[in-house]
Amino acid sequence: MMYIIYKVYQMGRGAAKSLSSLSLGLKRNVKCYNGYFFNGYVFHTEEYGHGRKTYNIGVYVKGSSSNELEVDYYGRLEEVVELQYHSEQNRVLLFK
Numbered sequence: 001m002m003y004i005i006y007k008v009y010q011m012g013r014g015a016a017k018s019l020s021s022l023s024l025g026l027k028r029n030v031k032c033y034n035g036y037f038f039n040g041y042v043f044h045t046e047e048y049g050h051g052r053k054t055y056n057i058g059v060y061v062k063g064s065s066s067n068e069l070e071v072d073y074y075g076r077l078e079e080v081v082e083l084q085y086h087s088e089q090n091r092v093l094l095f096k
Contacts, residue, residue, distance in 0.1 A: 021086040033080040036093065043095070046076050059095055 008015045008023040015023075034048040042056060049055030057077045063070040079096040 018090060021090055024086040027084050027086060029084075031082040031084070033082070036080045036095075038093075043077050043080070045078055045080065047078075 004019065005023045008020050011019075033045075035042060035044040037043075043059070044055045044057055046057045049057050059073075059075050059077050061073040063072045077095055079094075081094045081096065082091055083094065084091045
């Protein structure tokens, strides 16, 4: 993070707006969701889906690493959190 702040300082007004917003860090508020629509799939948290006839709470992430050991992750979706930077286009979704 310090590298980005330093580069924006060096570039001054010539720094890209997206890079400048990253250098400001995260906003203090976060958004939490009980479901999310992503790449044609709908995900719901386990709490939201409890008692419903059908729901999708399963999460699969293909493992990748620099060595031969690749461990895939399977889990249940507990929470969806959105972190946002000081620009609308810079946001990160966390699936817990």
